Amino acid sequence: MITINKSAVETYLEQNNESEPVCAYVYDLDHLKQHAQTIKNSLPDFCELYYAVKANPAEQILQTLEPIVDGFEVASIGEINKVDELSEKPMLFGGPGKKDHEIIEAMERNVDYLNVESVHELNRMAYLAEQAQVKIPVLLRVNLSTNVSDSHIRMSGVPTQFGIDERDIPDVIVKALTYEQIEIKGFHFHAMSNNLDADAHLRFVEMVIEKALAWREHYDLEAPIIDIGGGIGINYWDTSNPFDWDMLAKGLSTFQAKYNNKNLTLFLEIGRYMTAGCGSYVSEVLDVKSNHGEHFAVLRGGSHHLRLPAAWKMSHPFRIHSVEEWRYPFERPGILNTEVTVAGELCTPNDVLVRKEYVDRLRAGDIMVFEYAGAYGWTISHHDFLSHPHPEHVFVMNNEINKV
Ligand SMILES: Cc1ncc(COP(=O)(O)O)c(C=O)c1O
Structure with missing residues (x-):
């Protein structure tokens, strides 16, 4: 069973001192290493474990998996190049x-x-x-x-x-x-x-x-x-x-x-089962509002960074990281004990990551953590639609943060 180690996200958020709203992919490489090793150890000898690079081709992910897997499944010269640079498997x-x-x-x-x-x-x-x-x-x-x-x-x-x-x-x-x-x-x-x-x-x-x-x-x-x-x-x-x-x-x-x-x-x-659990997409709530009797949260980010929930028409699993600090001298928008649809910053109603899910509380300035985003997350998304800045890509190992 996959367990989420939340500490990588918390480590990143504690150390984050950017003035811009939070928007990042955070990868827990310790978790990935342990999970991959557990998979490998569980397999009988007649099995060989290949990693399907398309799920997440980030160099740090490949480096972490390299000593554990038996080989790599690749689907293009681009993926062959990425593997070739760091492995002879x-x-x-x-x-x-x-x-x-x-x-x-x-x-x-x-x-x-x-x-x-x-x-x-x-x-x-x-x-x-x-x-x-x-x-x-x-x-x-x-x-x-x-x-x-x-x-x-x-x-x-x-x-x-x-x-x-x-x-x-x-x-x-x-x-x-x-x-x-x-x-x-x-x-x-x-x-x-x-x-x-x-x-x-x-x-x-x-x-x-x-x-x-x-x-x-x-x-x-x-x-x-x-x-x-x-x-x-x-x-x-x-x-x-x-x-x-x-x-x-x-x-x-x-x-x-x-x-x-x-x-x-x-x-x-x-692919998916290997890397999904090691990655979280972390995004700050910019606004909370209501119309036609429904509540909406708007994120710094969205489906151009994490396309999977829009593609599969599902609510992506999430948790809320509450932030007590409020930077403005006026009222903080928020909702309590109700359903919310969480949308992104794009100009399309399809830019939705969570549809009508219950939350205890959600306020502008809180941070949403979308777990299980380590596979088919960033890599399948349309990054440059609307030309917003890309998220940070943060790799955490032994509590050390490496930003790309
Ligand atoms: C040929 C092939 N092998 C392996 C995979 C990895 O599949 P999954 O991420 O579902 O494990 C894919 C994904 O599309 C694939 O096309």
Whole structure:
């Protein structure tokens, strides 16, 4: 279970002496290190833990995770560069729409595995590898025929741009085997985002192991890798009821025993579950007001810094850091024991982080702390809409603050 260590935010706020309203991402690197180590220690030996860089590619995050994870899942040359600067651990290059120059650069950089997302991509990889006189180790990414999850974002089991239709996999294996430059190392099954059901996740894993073993046997492939992707969820709606990681880890251990003699390595590419809990978006309330019978708080910040709640049309989990100091000689606006919608500083009604949630008290000058903002927070947001200044990015380790 993830626990939030609140001290990093408090450490930052205590030491903050800026005159401008507070607006920052605060990352607790001690918490991240401990959490990542707990995940790693819980996994059986036949699992390798990759970090999906897209969840949060900040250098300090990558540096903290580097000694703990087995490798990195990357989706662009930009991400390859970031990892390359600080690690020699394996990289797995996934994602649809790989450009020729990205495939070439990945080969030159000795990226360890490339996902194949389509027949055309397979043909292009073989062509480029032949020209370069190298072999490309690949995982065939499968878009499963059956639905695999109740999670609301699915990449597989439904029509999407991702992977090769499961029904076409036999033909693609046959084709890949005709290419000397292509080495099938395994299969890739990343299928969903933010799954909250550990039991369903285990059923998915068992199903894909069985499918991969059947293909291996039928085509006499060695292909030891089965990549089960990421998709472990954060319960943003009820943080007291998190994804049951222990159940997943125990289930994976059972699979290790069950498939003991099968020469299998299971790759996990964890993004959200790795970094969400280490980051908080911290933003000062500029105004509190009411109209049409509803209450609104307006922040220094908003969805251009933290787009996730607007994208998912949810209230982001938050707590209120009360600030007693009031800088003006006139009345302080505030509300008591009521519901509030928390909006940002942008000129659009979509700029909402919290919709009609109950608060005991909220006043202009208080600070809202949006927890679980360490994954798909800053990195997926439209930073420059309206050209407001960016938030500070604050990394806290051993009570020491490092601002970027
Ligand atoms: C191929 C692939 N692997 C891993 C991940 C990480 O998923 P998550 O952050 O849900 O763990 C993603 C996210 O989109 C992905 O596309």
